[in-house]
Amino acid sequence: MKIGWIGLGNMGIPMARNLLAADYELSVWNRSPEKAEPVLALGAKSATTLAQLVDESDILFTMVSDDAAVKAVYDGPGGILAAAGKGKLAVDMSTISPDTSRFLAARCQEVGIRFLDAPVSGSVGPAKEGTLVIMVGGEKSDYEQAKPMLDKLGKVALHLGPNGAGTSAKLAINLLLGITVQGVSETLLFARSLGISTEQMLNIISESAVGTPLVRGKAASILADDYPAAFALKHMAKDLRLASEAGVSTPLAESANASYRHALENGLGDLDLMAIIKDLEGK
DSSP: OEEEEEOOSTTHHHHHHHHHHTTOEEEEEOSSGGGGHHHHTTTOEEOSSHHHHHHHOSEEEEOOSSHHHHHHHHHSTTOGGGSOOTTOEEEEOSOOOHHHHHHHHHHHHHTTOEEEEOOEEOOHHHHHHTOEEEEEESOHHHHHHHHHHHHHHEEEEEEEESTTHHHHHHHHHHHHHHHHHHHHHHHHHHHHHTTOOHHHHHHHHHHSTTOOHHHHHHHHHHHHTOOOOSSBHHHHHHHHHHHHHTTOOOHHHHHHHHHHHHHHHTTOTTSBGGGHHHHHHHO
16 A cells, blocks of 8 residues: 655654554655655655655545645645546545535545545654544545554544544544643642642642643643643644634633634744643733
8 A cells, every 4th residue: 555645744744654664655745845854764755746646646644734735735736636546545634624624525526536534633742652543534434444554643543424523523622622721721820829839739630530641741841831832832723713613612612712812812822732821821
């Protein structure tokens, strides 16, 4: 099975590496060609155009930043849909709106390309370890074809229903992530205002019933007040906006959407989403 990989950002590079480590033949294309160097050094091949990548691949994976980027890769000039890809399978692992996933699935069907939406839950660490949670929408037979590769990228790959189901589930899990990180931040700030140190409160949380790997994983960053992006705040702001546009109107969803949008407007977008605590502290 020859794989074509599109998108070599913070998540795409470790995911592509895991497929190479599993001895898949991999060709790559990226809008910024220099970003392909880490995987080319491991044996991946470079395609100069998307048409070449489609021609040389049996299955295509896309992992790019947002709806506009996905649409450009698939439906833009010289994109996947313009190539002779009839009968091939495209798997989009980006976090985009369910409407965009369904639109792309329909456009792929018009030219004979099969399509899965398969976004992931997990940031750079799980991507490197191959322990992502993968949520898949599309035909069950297409999911079964892709599953051996998905199993090299994640600890679980779940088929959830038709196209759009995967991206819907991704927005739901990221809604919980955004709310959780904001909740932890507010708890720490509340405790600090009452004289309980951040270190003490993190220890209490970790030892309690609400302690999670997320809190433990972010503790060192919080204590150092240093937030290098494992999952950039700007991406969480985008995901919460997409959730709002999908019709989510719960009180916590609205609060989280407003908070991350405020932090984005205050220039924190390139930091980790845990930097929401800095914005909340400044209010």
